[in-house]
Amino acid sequence: MSRTDWEVVIGLEIHTQLNTQSKIFSGASIAFGAEPNAQACAVDIALPGVLPVLNKGAVERAIRFGLAIGGTVAPKSIFARKNYFYPDLPKGYQISQYELPVVLGGKINLLVPDGKGGHYEKLVNLTRAHLEEDAGKSLHEDFHGMTGIDLNRAGTPLLEIVSEPDMRSSAEAVAYAKALHALVRWIDICDGNMQEGSFRCDANVSVRPRGQAEFGTRREIKNLNSFRFLQQAIDYEIQWQIDLIEDGGKVQQATVLFNPDTGETRAMRSKEDAHDYRYFPDPDLLPLVISSDWIERVRGELPELPAALSARFEGEYGLSAYDATALTASRETAQFYLDTVAAAGTANAKACANWVMGELAARLNKAELDITASPVSAAQLAGLVQRIADSTISNAIAKKVFEALWNKEGESADAIIDAQGLKQVTDTGAIEAIIDEVLAANQKSVEEFRAGKEKAFNALVGQCMKASKGKANPAQVNELLKKKLG
């Protein structure tokens, strides 16, 4: 029996917490980690008679996002009440945007890993982004059989970013979420801290037989707060839906939760009216009007965006699309790379890229350090790259010098090369002397080589390099050795 070829359809809704000082509708702080309810003011706890006043900083961040994704910043948008009852939502409604959101459209370009070591390009369109307030937190630990409510988070400004159902695999969904995560940090509207809940994903997942025009029925996986969980949850959900349909079942629209311990998704016990939110325009808030002057001012203040910088790296420095994307994963990484190239020279741009993404990234990762805290500065790394470029040291020795820079054994690559005598030996006479010694001591390898064993040659090169403590120029060793044996 031939099985149906299933196509996966995924759309993401991502809640980004905006990095303002104060809440979206009140002057309470949004700093993380305060004592419970110490940052919940009269507006946040919904005392009678209070009124919301919109935070300009939250609106400005929404504009920044709209411009960064090439969307339309609405000249006029409306706040609406989303009505539902839950103890951590003291007003009985969440102030959100419904019919007229602040940002419409936009798109984001991705490089998605193809699972074979390569990457392919993918365009994801955005539907909208809207401003809203976060709810408080319910703590279900035992308080004598009661639930504890902390309203510090209530009123925290969120930008909910909704994508079109453009993604066709969990890998694409993760690549999109990562690109968005990098972008909101790049334009400095969100700290991106996923452990603290600053960046949370909901994934709408459905499957359909390939070629079918209509979408299948979707289930929404709520509150995924890591890229790994996003991938696991989607993969599990896809298989669950396919198995259900192939066994003759039908997917029911539902909201599901992912359990990281079991790796499974499970439908929430929701009442049928859970989605009957009865949105209507909030009479407490007038329309949000954004002038074109304001939009242009924000546009003028935007940093060069990762896509533009990445294109520049490809065009000016000859980097591959993958390398250019990796180096623009964060503004800090891009800046470090730019500083390195500025010091090492554009001719060394490719080598700088290899060092920043290779040795440096690996060491930082191992030490769990951010690039801004790198023990090796951009100028130091540039100095190292220059000494490789002018053949003062080989790549192998360069790793030693890097290690020494990392351990603060010297101020610069030059200082370390001098102090530790690591300068590459390029003097033909000196190399010949080493080769002669090695040949004399390894007669067996010499005979094997003469008998036609190619491997013996490599062994002799290795011996020469070893005898020179890695300092002999490998190309010269090769050449001279060939001459002597030939």
Place this chain on the structure above:
Amino acid sequence: MSLSLDEVRHIAKLARLELADGDVEATQAKLNGIFGLIEEMQAVNTDGVEPMSHPQELAQRLRPDAVTEGNRRDAFQAIAPQTEAGLYLVPKVIE
């Protein structure tokens, strides 16, 4: 448009209102009266009139992003029925 009795019960449930069986019909009549009023208004020709979300033709005033509220938890919690460790306590909710 008029509402069925089931719709009235559903709306009451969404609003967390308890309607005694005898009150359902009276409420239905009141709500339908409101819908009648809306129908009358919908008969007015509004072609070329931009929809308004607020009766006042003004734009939302914005507040500078600054922390202006301090911690007044003790005052707020003085009127809460039950608190512990700074939390408001409510009957157990689980989803």
